[in-house]
Amino acid sequence: MIRKFVFAIMASSLVLGASACNTVKGVGKDIESVGQAGDEAINGK
Helix, strand or coil: CHHHHHHHHHHHHHHHHHHHHHHHHHHHHHHHHHHHHHHHHHHCC
8 A cells, every 4th residue: 555655656756847847948948038039139130
Protein backbone atom coordinates (compact mmCIF):
# COMPACT_ATOMS: atom_id res chain seq x y z
CA MET A 1 0.00 0.00 0.00
CA ILE A 2 2.75 2.45 0.92
CA ARG A 3 4.63 1.53 -2.23
CA LYS A 4 1.65 2.55 -4.41
CA PHE A 5 1.29 5.80 -2.48
CA VAL A 6 4.98 6.67 -2.94
CA PHE A 7 4.76 5.81 -6.64
CA ALA A 8 1.70 8.04 -7.06
CA ILE A 9 3.46 10.94 -5.32
CA MET A 10 6.57 10.51 -7.49
CA ALA A 11 4.51 10.34 -10.70
CA SER A 12 2.56 13.46 -9.72
CA SER A 13 5.77 15.32 -8.95
CA LEU A 14 7.22 14.39 -12.31
CA VAL A 15 4.14 15.59 -14.19
CA LEU A 16 3.94 18.85 -12.24
CA GLY A 17 7.67 19.44 -12.67
CA ALA A 18 7.47 18.93 -16.43
CA SER A 19 4.52 21.29 -16.79
CA ALA A 20 6.22 23.94 -14.66
CA CYS A 21 9.32 23.69 -16.85
CA ASN A 22 7.23 24.28 -19.97
CA THR A 23 5.55 27.25 -18.32
CA VAL A 24 8.90 28.82 -17.45
CA LYS A 25 10.12 28.29 -21.01
CA GLY A 26 6.96 29.96 -22.34
CA VAL A 27 7.42 32.96 -20.06
CA GLY A 28 11.04 33.23 -21.19
CA LYS A 29 9.98 33.27 -24.83
CA ASP A 30 7.35 35.92 -24.12
CA ILE A 31 9.89 38.14 -22.37
CA GLU A 32 12.35 37.65 -25.21
CA SER A 33 9.77 38.65 -27.83
CA VAL A 34 8.79 41.77 -25.86
CA GLY A 35 12.46 42.74 -25.61
CA GLN A 36 12.94 42.19 -29.31
CA ALA A 37 9.87 44.27 -30.17
CA GLY A 38 11.12 47.09 -27.93
CA ASP A 39 14.55 46.95 -29.54
CA GLU A 40 13.01 47.11 -33.02
CA ALA A 41 10.84 50.06 -31.99
CA ILE A 42 13.84 51.95 -30.60
CA ASN A 43 16.08 51.20 -33.57
CA GLY A 44 13.32 51.82 -36.13
CA LYS A 45 13.48 48.44 -37.86
